[in-house]
Amino acid sequence: MTGQSALIEVRGLVKVFKTPAGSVTVLKGINLDFNAGEFVGIVGKSGSGKSTLVNMITGIDHPTEGSVRAGDVNLHSMREGELAVWRGRNMGVIFQFFQLLPMLTVLENVLLPMDLAKLLPFEKREERAMTLLEQVGAAEVANKLPGALSGGQQQIAAIARALANDPPILVADEPTGNLDTATADVIFSIFQELARQGKTILFVTHDMTLANRADRKVILSDGELVNEHLAAAFPTLTHPQLLQLTHLADRRRISPGENLAGDHSMAAGLLIALEGEIELLTSSPTGKEKKIRLTPGQYIFHEAPPGETTFQLVVSPEVAESAEALIIQAGALESWLKANPSARLALQEKAANLVDFQPAAHRRRGSRRLV
Structure with missing residues (x-):
């Protein structure tokens, strides 16, 4: 990392899940910095802890130990209502399964975060929503219901929705996981363009090819961080070997x-x-x-x-x-x-x-x- 102040600071993050068979530690003391304007690929095999890490960073779930700070804000010290308001204004989240409301049109889905945050005057919201849909190449499906769209079109619409309140941070959890290679490449290119525009992007994937195209790569293995310098020097080693x-x-x-x-x-x-x-x-x-x-x-x-x-x-x-x-x-x-x-x-x-x-x-x- 450079000497600049990190936009997001993750310190000593531990997550333990209680199961009938006993406790399972999914994250084991994670320390990470993400700088403003970075496009970071977070990669790991299934069960490595990458989605759990993202849930901690977005505030969707709470850590057992440790903290997540975004600027001067300690996310997990806020009440749920305060966190929801902060997230609505500062962080756009894109999921693997789109999460578009099926009874609303694409345009209405993009408008919804604006209506909740109330950052933009009502009369300007539809114009912004259409501008965002044009930006990601989905203007022609604005008045369609999500069920009428392909998986790729739904994900593109979900990206537009995440951009509704112009958040500085975008977190995408396996956004290409259910898409074919060609469509995944289109989605990734949209994120690359957003990074060029100054957005900070955390892109979770199990696809090493996509992760390698990000500015920086974070590798998780068994709930721990692999040293990035070792990963860069020895790309043919397995994640468990790199962790050792x-x-x-x-x-x-x-x-x-x-x-x-x-x-x-x-x-x-x-x-x-x-x-x-x-x-x-x-x-x-x-x-x-x-x-x-x-x-x-x-x-x-x-x-x-x-x-x-x-x-x-x-x-x-x-x-x-x-x-x-x-x-x-x-x-x-x-x-x-x-x-x-x-x-x-x-x-x-x-x-x-x-x-x-x-x-x-x-x-x-x-x-x-x-x-």
């Missing part, structure tokens, strides 16, 4: 002159540059030396055998004090790779070429390198 690596990773500042390959088990097995440019100096037992420069997003994957005690991986003295990296220690990474041997190639594929003298058994022939 997330548990092992530590974000910290990198100090000039620091040796990241000291004790083997505590050495940096995986290092992803996050903030600032990181320059590393390596030297082998044979005296060969190499300089590596990593920009944010680039990484090294270090599998030097434990016996190579003279191997050095030193942070250049020129590295800024503000440089940060995500690090998984070699010992923890080795244990994880033993349980996930097929993941080794995913980690090797785009790793910076750490050492030319690396043993052949640890090098993937023909793999792409960043340096």
Whole structure:
């Protein structure tokens, strides 16, 4: 995230459901920021907790622990009536199953939020409703009942309704889940255009292809957040694998002159540059030396055998004090790779070429390198 103030802040969000079989924790301490004007894809497999998270953000449901703030407003400290008024003015919600009132025409469905919020003079509401329907390409069905429309047309009408009071935030929970690929693409394009106009959009989907087209991607797995830097570096790993690596990773500042390959088990097995440019100096037992420069997003994957005690991986003295990296220690990474041997190639594929003298058994022939 950037240094700007977040429009939405999610802190320590926990949701526990009581069932006859016992308690089920669906969200496990979620911390998230969403900035104004962002188009964020929230993705995860069925049961990952993504729809529950959205219900907490919209105020449709209440967390067991934690808070959701939008600007200066703590959503879950408000009474239901206050929250409904706030949501009607500040947040448009689009559901998977459209939720259009079947006895009202499309135009009347779009007018309804305006009539409830009373932000616009009565005589101007129909003109705005038609403008919105034209904006999303549904003006020709304005006087039809929802039952006469296709699924795609109903969803487009639902988007127009969500825009009725010009909210700064749009939350869409699986809006393309019941649509064919071509129609889903049309719906997604509408959201992209709204993002370009400055709307903050949270787009929940199980479709990774759509999520990848958003400005930023948030991945949920088993009620927890996957580290976004790990997800970007290793897109072929499964969500459970990425979550396991997330548990092992530590974000910290990198100090000039620091040796990241000291004790083997505590050495940096995986290092992803996050903030600032990181320059590393390596030297082998044979005296060969190499300089590596990593920009944010680039990484090294270090599998030097434990016996190579003279191997050095030193942070250049020129590295800024503000440089940060995500690090998984070699010992923890080795244990994880033993349980996930097929993941080794995913980690090797785009790793910076750490050492030319690396043993052949640890090098993937023909793999792409960043340096």
